[in-house]
Amino acid sequence: MTATAQTPRRTATPDRTVTFRIKRCDGPGKPSYWQDFRVKVPKNSNVISCLQQIAAEPVTAGGERVTPVVWDSGCLEEVCGACTMVINGKVRQSCSCLIDDYAPADGDVITLEPMSKFPVVRDLWVDRSRLFHNLARIKAWVPIDGTYDLGAGPKETPASQATHYVLSTCMSCGCCLEACPQFNLEEDRDQWDSSFIGAHAISQARLFNAHPTGSELKPDRLDVLMGEGGVNDCGNAQNCVQVCPKHIPLTESIASIGRQVTLHAISKFFRG
Amino acid sequence: MSQHRVIVVGGGLAGLAAAVRIAEAGTHVDLFSLVPVKRSHSVCAQGGINACNEVARQQGYSEYEHFDETIYGGDFLADQHPVLEMANWAPRIIDLLDRMGVPFNRTGEGNRDLRLFGGSLFKRTHFAGATTGQQLIYALDEQVRRYESEGKVFKHEFQEFLWPVMEQGRCVGIVAQDMRTMHIRAFRADAVIMATGGCGLVFGKSTNSIICTGAAAARCFRAGAWYGNPEMIQVHPTAIPGADKLRLMSESARGEGGRVWVPRKAKDPRAPKDIPESERWYFLEEKYPAYGNIVPRDIATREIFDVCVNQGMGVYGENQVYLDLTHKDPEYLTRKLGGILEIYEKFVGEDPRFTPMKIFPAVHYSMGGLWTTYTKGSYNPQTALTKHKSGSPAPIDAKVGQGMQLGAVNNSMTNIPGLYAFGEVNFAYHGANRLGANALLSCIFDGLFCGVSVLNFIRNEAPGKNPAVDLPAGAYDAVVQQETAKMKHLLDGAKPANQDASTNPYMIGKELGEEMTAACTVVRTEARLKQCLGKLAELKDRYSRLRLADGASWTNQSFGYARSVGDMLVLAEAIALGALERRESRGAHYRSDHTGRDDGNFMKTTLARHANGVTAVEFVPIDASLILPTARTYGKKDSSPNAAAAPAMASAAS
Incomplete structure (x- = not known):
C-alpha cells in the first residue's frame, strides 16, 4: 500500500x-x-x-x-x-x-x-512439491530444544521484527520461481538437489540465519547454498522481486546470502 | 522409536501442534491433509492469540480472569474445567511460539506487544502483524518439516480422509483417497486425531477456506462419533462481501480503535467524509458504553444485523455499515494492521486508511464440533464462585493440572476410543460463542496438551498390548470396499452431457448454502427452522439422484466436491435440528421466538447422534462447578439513531 x-x-x-x-x-x-x-x-x-x-x-x-x-x-x-x-x-x-x-x-x-x-x-x-523440498534442503526452521516450558524466546527490536516479519510472510506460492530464468521445469526428483534452489528458499535461509537460535544451522544452510544450484546460480534477472505478491525484498535476500556464502567459503578455506 | 503409529488428519495449527508433540516423543506420525499443510485454513486467522502476560498481570489480570472471560463470553455453555486448563497454559504456549521464531510485534524495549480484543478490558492479545495465524502455522510447519527430514513424520498431502476404521471397539486407522490418483487405501494407526477444522462451506459463502466443508467431521459423525452443540455457529460481525467468499475483516480493526457507525439519516446519499460527526450514529458505543466497539462477536453481529435489516439504517440503504479507521494515523495503521487493510484494498479497491470500510456479518467459526471428553484436574471448589470481578485478585494460581489432568488418556477423545478431536473440529472450549483470538489458542493447546494423552493411550491402553500393525486386515478391507462402492455410485453415468440443474452437485451445494444462511445464522425461529429441515430433505432426495459432468478417474475435483456435499447435508441437518430443539437464546444462537436464556432446561450440551441415516439430538448436563452463571449483558444501555451524539469510546483498563 x-x-x-x-x-x-x-x-x-x-x-x-x-x-x-x-x-x-x-x-x-x-x-x-x-x-x-x-x-x-x-x-x-x-x-x-x-x-x-x-x-x-x-x-x-x-x-x-x-x-x-x-x-x-x-x-x-x-x-x-x-x-x-x-x-x-x-x-x-x-x-x-x-x-x-x-x-x-x-x-x-x-x-x-x-x-x-x-x-x-x-x-x-x-505439483509444487519441489518448492517445499527446497525448504527442507536449507533447514528452514529454528532448532528448538522441544516443546517443554523453557521460557520466552530472545527479545527483538521493532525494527528487526519488521524486517523478519516481511520475510516470514512468504506463502510458498512459487511466483518468484515461475518468473525466474534460472529455475526450470524439472520432473526428475534426482536432479532437484543440483538445480537452482530458487529465491524463496534463499530468502528463508536469510530469515533463519538472522534468528539467534536459527543461526545454529547457518553453516549447514550456507554449505547447501554455496554448492551446485545454490545462490551463485542466480542470474540477477531480478524478475522474482517484481512478481512477489507479498513484496518480499528477494533480491536483498539474495545479495545478503551471497555475502554470507563468500564469508563462509573464506572461513572454510582457512579452517581447511 | 516404538512400533506405534499415530495418524493426524488435518495440517492446521491443531494438527501440526499434535504432530510436533508426538514426533518429539519418538512416536511415528502420519499426517494427512487436503493441501500442503502450510496452506491450511489457519493461515486466515488475523488478529492474534490470547494469553495472560506480565504487563496485564501487574494491572490485575490473571489466567483465571482469562478463563472467566472465556466462560462468560461463551454464555456458560462450555464444560468449565478444560477452559481453565487452556487459560493456564496460554502464557506457556506464547513462550514456545516465541522460541520457534514467530515474529510477534514488539515494543520499543523488545518485548512482545499486546493489543485489545473483544470481551476483555485488558490487553492480552499477542500478534504478528495482521497475519498471526499465518505466522503461527508457518512456525509449526517448519518444526514439522524438521521432524519430516528426520523421518519421524510422514506427510500425506492431497489425501482426503474418507472414513475411520473401527476394530474391537476402538479406532485403528483410516481410509483415505489420493486426490490426484484417486487411489483409495487404508492406513493403520494406534490412535487417530481429527484436526480438520470448521464447516463454513455448509453455509455456502463464509469467511472459511474452500476446503472447510466439515466433511471429515461429518464422516466421523456418520460412523458413530457424537457431535456437540452443532447449532453454535459464530457469525463474525465484520466481513467484506464478495462473489466467491466473504473475506474476514479482523476484530483487531476494532481493537485498534475502529468505530462502527451508520448515518443517522436512513439512505443518506452523502459520502462518509461529508457526514459530520453529529450526524453519525455510533450505535455500539452508545449501547455498550463500557465495551463500545469491542463487544463480543455475537452481540456486534446482532446489533449490525438489527440496524440494517430491521431498522433499514444500513449505509446507502444496503446491508452494510461503516467500520471506520480514518481517524487514526495512516502510518500507525500500516504498522499494526497492514495485512488486513491490504486485503480490503485488494478486494474492494478502496484504501481503508482514507475511506471507511463497508462491512456486514458472515459465518466464521463453529463452536460446536465432535463431542470430546476429559479428566478433571485438581481444582474442585466446594461451591462454584460468583463471576470474577475484572482486575481483582484471582482465587487460584495458574498451576498446570488444575483444570484437566495432564496425560489422562481421555482428554479430547471422542466417544470412540482411540479417536481424538483437536482444535475447531471439537466442541470443547468456546461454549455458545468464541472470543476473538481464543481459536488459535485452543488449537495449539489441544495439540500440545492432549497430544500427551494420545501418547499415554497408545502405551497404556489397548494399543500397548495389541498394536494396529498386528490386527487382521478384515476391518480395513471392508471400509475400503465401502468407499470404493460410494465412489462408483457417484461416478456411474457421469458424462459432460448431464445438465439437469436439480441433480448438479454445485447447484445442490449452492442451494444448501443459501438455505442455511437464511434459516440458521443471526436470527432463528421455529417456523423457519422447520422449513429448513424440509428443504434439507428435498436436497437429500435430489442428492441421491446426483449426476456428475466428469467421470474421469484422475484428479476428479467435481467428484470430490460432490461427495462432500453429501456429508455437508448430514451436518446441516444436525445444525438445524440443534437450533430447533434449543428453545432459548444463548451466545451465537438467537431465537426471536425464545429470546431469554433458559439455564434450567438448556445450560446443557446439545448432543447429536447419527445412526441408520437418522440424526437425533438430546441435551446432556455440563460441568459448571467452577463459576456460577450470570446474565451476559456486557453492560448494555438503550440507544436510538435520534439520540444525542455518542460519548467517547471506552478506553482499555491500561
Missing part, C-alpha cells in the same frame, strides 16, 4: 460477458489444449468466482458440454498461495485478480494457464 489516497479504478461495464481462454490438460503426459468459456460477471467477481461458475456449468463458447476445469485454491484471500496461475501471461494469485481490472469491457478476454515451472497435475493444477 502507498501512503497516499489511491486513484479510482476504471469503471467496468455492468452485466458484461467475459471470455476465459483456458489452457487445459487431462493429466501428466497428455497433450495440452485450449478451451474458451463465456462467463457473465456479476459485481465483485474475481477469477475464482468465474472458475466456480464454469465448474457448475462447463459449456464452451462453442456450446460444447465438457468436463469442469480443475484448479487449486484455498483461502481466497491471497494468504495461502494455492491458487497461483499464469493470467494474461503473468504469474499471480487468481483469487485477488479482479475481473473489473482485467476485463472491464464487454467481450474482453482473460487467459488462464498453469504455472510452467512445475509438472501439471490436471488443467490449472500443478
